[in-house]
Amino acid sequence: MKFAILDGKIIERREAKVDVEDRGYQFGDGVYEVIRVYNGKMFTVTEHLNRLVKSLDSIGIKLPYTMDQLNDLLEELIEKNKLQLGTIYMQISRGVAPRNHAFPTENVRPSLVAYTKEVSRPLESLKMGVKTIVTDDIRWLRCDIKSLNLLGNLLAKQKAAEAGCFEAIQHRSGDVTEGSSSNIYMIKNGKVITHQSDNLILKGITKDVILQVCERNNIVVEERTFTLDELIDAEEVFLSSTTAEVMPIIEVDGKRVGDALPGPVTKLLQEWFELEIEKRCGALNDKILF
Incomplete structure (x- = not known):
């Protein structure tokens, strides 16, 4: 450019x-x-x-x-x-x-x-899902500020890259916070569960859009702390960010999530998110094809 x-x-x-x-x-x-x-x-x-x-x-x-x-x-x-x-x-x-x-x-x-x-849309990953690892959250205590100080995030992302994974899911003493550059969600009994927007995570803009479409479509959302054990036991897991949109997670630390394919709720959220993009920015030339 x-x-x-x-x-x-x-x-x-x-x-x-x-x-x-x-x-x-x-x-x-x-x-x-x-x-x-x-x-x-x-x-x-x-x-x-x-x-x-x-x-x-x-x-x-x-x-x-x-x-x-x-x-x-x-x-x-x-x-x-x-x-x-x-x-x-x-x-x-x-x-x-x-x-x-x-x-x-x-x-x-x-x-x-x-x-x-x-930057193109990561359509193949959006369709097939991505693998992740788990790592300690070593960052400071004001992650709600989108600061230029990103060494903790970089170290986590590099660890994921070296493991051949898309993202590192961070935790503090077993409580999931967020990814190195994304918000993390799990689905249990049809509910979308994600960490509350406090000082330990960045309040994602994509996250806000997801919560809005959930509310409009009667999907129950719980914003709360959840553990790694809950995450591993979840029916579906996904992440969100500005560039990754609604990204299915099919593996966490070598353990399959569900049947290792994007789940039905995640697919619905992807569909609704694309509609939100089109409502605000016009028709998309390339869309996720399931």
């Missing part, structure tokens, strides 16, 4: 340079969002921007743009890059200041970076 946003201006991506004293680079002192784009339109953009502002407020950074200004910038970037199917990544750091652990006292303007990427 040819163009990027740097500090409120759209410029050629090769010219987008970040100062070595940017606090995002030196401390991970900032937050980010990834927004899915279908048919050239951002999916759930308002929800993503609201979460961005909430994360910024949590670490004391004031967004130097109005929501409308930021939305317009992102739409212009998508148009200039002629993006139809993919993602837009943006991050805001505290800005450029001499290196000091304490926040800078002088008037430092936050730094904004954004760029687009072509």
Whole structure:
């Protein structure tokens, strides 16, 4: 993609340079969002921007743009890059200041970076399901902030990659929290069960959409803590994220989930999620074929 946003201006991506004293680079002192784009339109953009502002407020950074200004910038970037199917990544750091652990006292303007990427839908995985491993959740206690500090997530994801798996399901003393880059769900007696949105997980935008379609279609949802033993014993397991959508899990730590095929409730949720995409962004050229 040819163009990027740097500090409120759209410029050629090769010219987008970040100062070595940017606090995002030196401390991970900032937050980010990834927004899915279908048919050239951002999916759930308002929800993503609201979460961005909430994360910024949590670490004391004031967004130097109005929501409308930021939305317009992102739409212009998508148009200039002629993006139809993919993602837009943006991050805001505290800005450029001499290196000091304490926040800078002088008037430092936050730094904004954004760029687009072509990303297809993972249709084969959505159809067949994916394998996962289990790992300890070693992250900090404010996982509700979409922080640039992702070392714990990266270590978990790398462990999954080395095991030939799609995702690592994290837990704290046997209680499932979330994946390294996803929310985790299990289905028991027809109920969708997922961790409550507190400080131990990121409140997923895709998760919110799933809960909304469940409510509209009379699927019972329980947001609560559940254990690894419950997960292994579940009828179905799936994960969700901006890029993975509603992704069936067919194996956890070498143990089959059900008959190792996407289950009926998960398939229904995939169907309803695709309808939600089409309602907001227009007809999909490629859909999951069961």
